[in-house]
Amino acid sequence: MVFKMLDGNEAAVEAMKLARVQVISAYPITPQSSISEKLSDLVAAGELKAEYVRVESEHTALSVATTAGLTGVRAATATASNGLALMHEILSMTSGNRVPIVMPVVNRGVAAPWTLWCEHGDAMAQRDMGWLQFYCQNVQEVLDLTLLAYRVAEDERVLTPAMVCLDGFFLSHSMQKTQVPEQRLVDDFIGPYIRKNTYIDPDDPMFCCDLTGSDEFTEMRYQQKYAMDNSIDVIEEIENEFEIRFGRKLHIVEGYKTEDADVVLVALGSMCGTAKYVVDKMRQEGKKVGLAKVTVFRPFPVKQLKEVLKGKKVIGVFDRSAGLGGQGGPVWSETSALMMNENCDIRNYVGGLGGRDVTIDNIEKIYNELLEIKEGKRTVHTEWIDLKENPMELRQVTKNV
Amino acid sequence: MFDIQHKSKGLVSHGVSACAGCGLELIMRNVMSVLGEDTVILIPPGCSALFSGYGNESGLKIAGFQGNLENTAACAAGVRAALNAQGNYHTTVLAFAGDGGTVDIGLQALSGVLERRDRIMYICYDNEAYMNTGIQGSSSTPFFASTTTTPSGKPTSRKNLMEIAIAHDIPYAATASIHNLNDFKKKLKKAMETDGPSLIHIQTPCPTGWRYDPGKSVELARLAVQTGSWILFEYEDGRVTINSKLKDLKPITDYIEIQGRFKHLTEEQKAELQDYTEKYYHRYIKKLENMNIETEEHATA
Amino acid sequence: MQKQQEKHSKELKKCRVLGPVATIFASSTTGSWRLERPVIDYEKCIKCGTCERFCPTNVIDVYKDRAECVVINYDYCKGCGICVNECPSKCMKMIPERGEE
Numbered sequence: 001m002v003f004k005m006l007d008g009n010e011a012a013v014e015a016m017k018l019a020r021v022q023v024i025s026a027y028p029i030t031p032q033s034s035i036s037e038k039l040s041d042l043v044a045a046g047e048l049k050a051e052y053v054r055v056e057s058e059h060t061a062l063s064v065a066t067t068a069g070l071t072g073v074r075a076a077t078a079t080a081s082n083g084l085a086l087m088h089e090i091l092s093m094t095s096g097n098r099v100p101i102v103m104p105v106v107n108r109g110v111a112a113p114w115t116l117w118c119e120h121g122d123a124m125a126q127r128d129m130g131w132l133q134f135y136c137q138n139v140q141e142v143l144d145l146t147l148l149a150y151r152v153a154e155d156e157r158v159l160t161p162a163m164v165c166l167d168g169f170f171l172s173h174s175m176q177k178t179q180v181p182e183q184r185l186v187d188d189f190i191g192p193y194i195r196k197n198t199y200i201d202p203d204d205p206m207f208c209c210d211l212t213g214s215d216e217f218t219e220m221r222y223q224q225k226y227a228m229d230n231s232i233d234v235i236e237e238i239e240n241e242f243e244i245r246f247g248r249k250l251h252i253v254e255g256y257k258t259e260d261a262d263v264v265l266v267a268l269g270s271m272c273g274t275a276k277y278v279v280d281k282m283r284q285e286g287k288k289v290g291l292a293k294v295t296v297f298r299p300f301p302v303k304q305l306k307e308v309l310k311g312k313k314v315i316g317v318f319d320r321s322a323g324l325g326g327q328g329g330p331v332w333s334e335t336s337a338l339m340m341n342e343n344c345d346i347r348n349y350v351g352g353l354g355g356r357d358v359t360i361d362n363i364e365k366i367y368n369e370l371l372e373i374k375e376g377k378r379t380v381h382t383e384w385i386d387l388k389e390n391p392m393e394l395r396q397v398t399k400n401v
Numbered sequence: 402m403f404d405i406q407h408k409s410k411g412l413v414s415h416g417v418s419a420c421a422g423c424g425l426e427l428i429m430r431n432v433m434s435v436l437g438e439d440t441v442i443l444i445p446p447g448c449s450a451l452f453s454g455y456g457n458e459s460g461l462k463i464a465g466f467q468g469n470l471e472n473t474a475a476c477a478a479g480v481r482a483a484l485n486a487q488g489n490y491h492t493t494v495l496a497f498a499g500d501g502g503t504v505d506i507g508l509q510a511l512s513g514v515l516e517r518r519d520r521i522m523y524i525c526y527d528n529e530a531y532m533n534t535g536i537q538g539s540s541s542t543p544f545f546a547s548t549t550t551t552p553s554g555k556p557t558s559r560k561n562l563m564e565i566a567i568a569h570d571i572p573y574a575a576t577a578s579i580h581n582l583n584d585f586k587k588k589l590k591k592a593m594e595t596d597g598p599s600l601i602h603i604q605t606p607c608p609t610g611w612r613y614d615p616g617k618s619v620e621l622a623r624l625a626v627q628t629g630s631w632i633l634f635e636y637e638d639g640r641v642t643i644n645s646k647l648k649d650l651k652p653i654t655d656y657i658e659i660q661g662r663f664k665h666l667t668e669e670q671k672a673e674l675q676d677y678t679e680k681y682y683h684r685y686i687k688k689l690e691n692m693n694i695e696t697e698e699h700a701t702a
Numbered sequence: 703m704q705k706q707q708e709k710h711s712k713e714l715k716k717c718r719v720l721g722p723v724a725t726i727f728a729s730s731t732t733g734s735w736r737l738e739r740p741v742i743d744y745e746k747c748i749k750c751g752t753c754e755r756f757c758p759t760n761v762i763d764v765y766k767d768r769a770e771c772v773v774i775n776y777d778y779c780k781g782c783g784i785c786v787n788e789c790p791s792k793c794m795k796m797i798p799e800r801g802e803e
Contacts (some may be wrong), residue, residue, distance in 0.1 A: 056509060073486050209467045616784050
C-alpha cells in the first residue's frame with residue numbers, strides 16, 4: 001500500500017488506470033479537465049495501454065465509450081456539468097444497452113447562470129437515466145468508489161453503468177493523502193473485462209439496439225429496474241470484499257453518531273466531512289445530533305437509510321441542488337417517500353449552489369433549527385439556508401423606456 | 402450468432418420493409434456485397450434502420466448497432482477504437498447514415514472522425530430530405546424542391562458534403578449514383594481499402610418523398626447526372642477525378658418534370674433552376690479541375 | 703468468415719441476454735404489397751442481367767442456359783417496376799396482380 005498526495009481528479013485517473021481501461025474518450029470541461037489531460041499523458045507515456053480518442057464533444061465522448069464497451073473493452077470517460085447535460089441522450093443509450101461504463105462526474109452547476117463551481121444539480125438532473133450514482137466524501141472515496149463501481153457495474157446481476165460523483169473543486173482540486181492499492185491487488189479485485197451480455201463482434205454477429213415494440217419495451221425497462229434492485233445487495237457484498245482486500249470500509253449509507261441522536265441530517269458528497277466535524281463539535285456542547293451520509297443515491301438505499309433514520313422524529317435533508325418546481329429537492333423527496341409511514345418531521349434544506357461553500361456555521365444553524373423543532377420551539381425552518389438578504393434585488397440595468 | 406430463418410442471396414434480407422423502388426435498398430445490397438461479412442455497421446434511426454430490424458429480427462447478417470441520429474460517426478469511432486485495442490485492424494467499420502444524420506444533426510460527430518483520421522468508412526445515402534419522419538426538408542434538399550417543411554419549394558440550395566470532406570483533406574471521398582453500379586462498387590472497394598476515413602456520398606432516389614413512379618428510381622439517378630444536378634467525382638489523396646464530365650447537359654425539365662416535388666414550379670422558376678444548375682455545374686467542374694492544377698504545380702515546384 | 707452463417711443455431715448454446723438485440727435473420731413476405739407484377743417475354747430477352755442488377759430486393763436470377771431464363775421470386779418482389787423500366791430489350795412488362803383490367 002502506497003500513500004500519495006492526490007486531488008480528486010488524480011484519484012479518479014489512478015482508479016481508471018488501475019482498472020486498465022482500454023479505450024478512453026473524454027472531453028475536457030472545468031473542473032473535470034485534468035482527468036482528460038492525465039489520461040492522455042498516461043497513454044502518451046506508455047504507462048497505460050489504451051486507445052485515446054480525442055473527441056470533439058461530450059456527446060461523442062459517451063457515444064464512443066458506449067460502442068467501445070459493446071465491442072468488448074473496458075471504456076472510460078468523465079465529465080461535468082453542461083457536459084453531462086450534453087450526454088443526457090446517450091446516458092439512456094448506455095444503460096438501455098446494459099454497457100457497464102464507470103464515469104467520474106465532477107459536480108458543477110448547469111448554466112444558466114454560468115457557474116464553474118460545485119453543486120449536485122448536474123448529476124441530480126440525470127438521476128433517472130438508469131445509471132448507478134455514487135457520491136464521494138473525500139479523495140480516498142473517489143479512488144475507492146471508482147474501483148468498487150467497476151465491480152458492481154460489471155457484475156452479471158447488475159450490468160448497469162455507474163457515475164462516481166465528486167464535488168467540483170472541493171474534491172476535484174483538493175490534495176489529500178490517499179492510499180493507492182498495488183496494481184496486483186486491483187487486478188485480483190476487478191480482473192480483465194469480460195463481456196457478459198450483447199456485443200458487437202464481427203466473428204459472432206448480432207444486431208444491437210434495434211427498434212423494440214411496445215410488446216417488449218416494458219419488460220426491458222423492468223430488467224433495468226430489476227438490476228437496480230439487485231445492485232444494492234451487490235454493492236453491499238462487494239463492499240465487504242473491498243474491506244477484506246483493501247482494509248477500508250465503504251458504506252452505502254453511513255450513520256455518523258446517529259444511534260442516540262435527537263435529530264439527523266441527511267447529506268451527500270464533500271459536505272459530509274464538514275457535517276461530521278459539526279456533529280463532533282455540537283456533541284461536545286451536549287447537543288445530540290447525527291449525520292446520515294448517503295453514498296449511493298441510485299439505486300436509492302431504501303433499507304440502509306431507513307435503518308439509520310429509524311425512530312428519528314426530526315430529520316433534515318440537505319439538497320445541493322435547487323429541485324426547481326418540486327415540493328423539495330430530490331434527496332428530500334426520496335427521503336420523504338421513504339419515511340412516508342413513519343411519524344416524523346422531514347425538513348428540506350437547499351444550499352451550496354454554484355460553488356457556495358457549505359459552511360460549519362450553516363450546518364450548525366440547521367442542526368439548531370432541527371433541535372428547536374424537536375423541542376417544539378420552532379415551526380418554520382430556513383429552507384434556503386445560505387440565501388442572502390433581498391435575493392430579488394441582485395442586479396440592476398438601466399433601460400431605454 | 403444469427404438464427405437464419407429465411408435464406409437470402411447476400412447479407413441483406415430479401416423482405417425488408419423499404420418502399421417499393423427504394424434507392425437505399427439497392428445501395429445497401431451493393432454495399433454489403435462489396436464489404437462482406439467482416440464488417441460492423443452503425444446505423445442511425447431513419448430509413449436505413451429498416452435494415453437493423455425490429456424486435457429480435459434483423460434484416461442484416463452482420464454485426465451492427467443502431468445508435469442515435471446524430472452520433473453515427475462517433476459510434477463508429479468507438480467500435481474502431483475497441484477493435485484496435487483488441488488488435489483487430491482488418492474489420493471494416495461502416496457508418497451508414499442518411500443526409501439528415503450526416504449533413505445536419507450528425508455533422509459535428511462526422512467532422513470529429515474525419516479530423517482525427519479514424520479508420521472509418523462513412524456512407525451518406527442522400528435522399529435529399531428527412532424521409533423516415535415524413536419528408537421534411539434537410540440541408541441537402543435541393544433548390545426549389547417541395548417537402549413537408551418547404552411546401553412552396555426550398556428557397557436555398559443544398560449544402561455540399563463533399564466540400565466539407567475535402568476541407569478535412571481525408572484520403573478518400575467520392576460521390577456515386579445508383580445508375581452506375583460498377584462505378585459505385587469500384588468506389589466502395591477503394592473506400593474500404595483506405596487507411597483512414599473515407600466517405601461516399603450517394604444520391605438516393607426516393608419514390609415516396611420525391612413523388613414519382615417507383616419504376617423510375619434508376620432512370621432518375623441517371624437523369625440527375627445527365628442534367629448536371631448530381632456530379633460524379635472522386636477525391637483521392639488530394640487529386641480529383643471527375644467521372645461525369647459532360648459535353649452537353651440535358652435540360653433540367655427532363656429530370657424534374659417526372660417528380661412531384663418540383664410540380665409546383667412556374668415556367669420562370671424552371672428557367673431559374675436550369676440557369677442555376679448549369680452555372681453551378683460548370684463552376685464546380687472548373688473548381689475541381691483547378692484543384693488538380695494546383696496540386697500539380699505544387700508537385701513540380 | 704462465411705462459416706459462421708452456415709452453422710445452424712440449434713447446435714449452439716443459447717443464453718439469455720438483456721436489452722435490445724436482434725439475433726434472428728428473417729424476411730417479411732413483402733410480395734404481398736404488390737399491385738402489379740413483372741412478366742417476361744422470354745423470346746425477346748437477351749439475358750443481359752440488367753433487371754437482376756437493378757432489382758432493389760435482389761430477387762431476380764438470370765440463367766443463360768434455360769429457356770425461361772429470368773426467374774423472379776414473387777414472395778418478396780414488391781412490384782416496383784425498375785426491372786421493366788431499365789430492360790434494354792423491352793421484353794418485360796407489368797401486369798395487374800388481380801385479374802385483367
